Amino acid sequence: MSNNSEISTPIRLVLFSSEECWACPEVEMIVHQVVGTSMGDIVHVSTIDVDEDPEAATKYGVYKLPALMVNEEIVLHGSVTEDDVRDILWTRLITEILKTEEIASLRKENMLNITMNALQSVSGEELVRPNIGDYVHLGTVLQTTLSMYALDPLMPELFYLAGREVGKYGAMQYHLSMLNRKIGTTLRPNKRFNEFLKAIVSYYSNVDVLPYLLAEEASYEKINDSEARIYLKNLLTACVSSEFTETTCDFTAGEIAGSAEAITGRFAVCIETACQSKGDDSCVFHLKLVSDREAAKRPLPLSEDKHARHERRETFFELLHEITLEIKDSLLMKKRLRPKIGDFVHISALQTRIMGLKLMDEFSSSILYAAGREFGVVGPGKPILYEIARTLHNSFPLSLGDAVRIMKKYLSHPTSYLGREYSFVQDSVIDEEQEKYVIRLFEYANSSGAPNLGVKFCDFFAGYLAGRIHLLTEEDPQVIETACQGSGAKYCEFSIEPLS
Ligand SMILES: [Zn+2]
Ligand SMILES: [Zn+2]
Structure with a gap:
């Protein structure tokens, strides 16, 4: 299992087309021929109709059709010969595959760093956030995850892969061996699987020994020596029952598969077959140990047709909006989503997700930002913001400077502190004439106490600020995280200025 190529982030290939584009169907056919024969399991193809989604065309600078984009870079613009299309595709896809392998080994190291850090905090040795403690409301994890699911149908799979890395290379193995000492002494493979199952249910639900507060109840049912079902009740990403058509706990499925691989030394695949987010009684994870890497791969989501992406997104945000009302009731202590253990989770639950994704896939930054922006525009809390x-202004839209000052007040409003996402907010003017401002967050749950990996982690919040400011100014500001606790700074700092 030492070969790095086992971890591959799907490569994104997007074809821009339209009804009127006569050359598009042929290019589409070639794409499917090249990808379909040998790369179907590592390349995810989607089509964007520029008439339906003109924003996407503008964003990526598409001015001629057909256009092909590989991992956010346009590689073909306008019609060319069939051979050219094949050449470009092959060269670009092979380059991307090689790049992915190089990054893999570095990732393993980082993963361990991230999770070892959580150990000290959860064992109570040292708090990462001295002023507000190391627990955050689960609504934060839920809303971040679901906004990302909404934007990109590939996200569930990326969450799965990130969870798998965390389960395999993070501190989870250490936890499992601690929860069940027999793991260290049992050598027979079948027995090891038994001991793993006992440990994993304990990992999610034994809150006295390991207070991450991930789920309320856990149990398992062994199917045979290499297969089992794991039941988790009121898991942090599914404790609000709803009508989602997809499961929402792929990160957990990944963690289970990854840690099973680490403990049993075999390949594993895990699929969530029922989920409370879909209205089921509990989340059910079907875990299977398999003999080779190929069998451990999950099928990528089907390449979508033109309308599917848009509709899926609408439905997700609608349901997300519904469940935020329940989250609000929980924040105001009117209701407990999880009667026994309450609705706060350890910040490492949020951090492993975000950092796992960012280390897995360099493009997750732009999805995090886009998801944050969308959440800023449509998410809860708007009545308080307005x-x-x-109370301070009678004419709208506001200037950028006024909007930033309102945001500071909004983020410091008592209800904003209920989730314990951060302890303190600061704003300052860098240059009023040039309209340059900053907002700083202290003890931000997303990145507090993270080891310095040289990466900034808070794209979601940057996007969120951009979305909220848009509501006040009707303009889209440029928001960039200029300092992050995840790369050694004392606070996370976001610079805000007009889009040039
Ligand atoms: Zn679930
Ligand atoms: Zn940050």
Whole structure:
């Protein structure tokens, strides 16, 4: 299992087309021929109709059709010969595959760093956030995860792969051996699987020994010596029952598969077959040990047709909006989503997700930002934001400077502190004339106490700021994280200025 190529982030290939484009169907056919024969399991193809989604065309600078994009870079613009299309595709896809392998080994190291850090905090040795403690409301994890699911149908799979890395290379193995000492002494493979199952249910639900507060109840049912079902009740990403058509706990499925591989020394695949987010009684994870790497791969989501992406997104945000009302009731202590253990989780649950994704896939930054922006525009809390704005201003839209000052007040509003996402907010003017401002967050759950990996982690919040400011100014500002606790700074700092 030492070969790095086992971890491969899907490569994104996007074809831009339209009804009127006469050359598009042929290019589409070639794409499917090249990808379909040998790369179907590592390349995810989707089509964007520029008439339906003109924003995407503008964003990526598409001015001629057909256009092909590999991992956010346009590699073909306008019609060319069939051979050219094949050449370009092959060269670009092979380059991307090689790049992925190089990054893999570095990732393993980082993963261990991230999770070892959580150990000290959860064992109570040292708090990462001295002022507000190391627990955050689970709504934060839920809303971040679901906004990302909404934007990109590939996200569930990326969450799975990130979870798998965390399970395989993070501190989870250490936890499992601690929870069940027999793991260290049992050598027979079948017995090891038994001991693993006992440990994994303990990992999710034994909150006295390991207070991550991930789930409320856990149990398992062994099917045979290499297969089992694991039941988790009120898991942090599914404790609000809803009508989602997809499961929402792929990160956990990945963690289970990854840690099973680490403990049993075999390949593993895990699929969530029922989920509370879909209205089921509990989340059910079907875990299977398999003999080779190929069998451990999950099928990528089907390449979508033109309308599917848009509809899926609408449905997701609608349901997300519904469940935020329940989250709000929980924040205001009107209701407990998890009667026994309460609705706060250890910050490492959020951090492993975000950092796992960022280390897995360099493109997750732009999805995190886009998801944050969308959440900023449509998410909860708008009445309070407008109320604050109205008490200070009577004419709208606001200038950028005024909007930033409103945001500071909004983020410091008592209800904003209920989730314990951060302890303190600061704003300052860098240059009023040039309209340059910053907002700083202290003890931000997303990145507090993270080891310095030289990476900034808070793209979601940057996007969120951009979305909220858009509501006040009707303009899209440029928001960039200029300092992050995840790369050694004392706070996370976001610079805000007009889009040039
Ligand atoms: Zn679930
Ligand atoms: Zn940060």
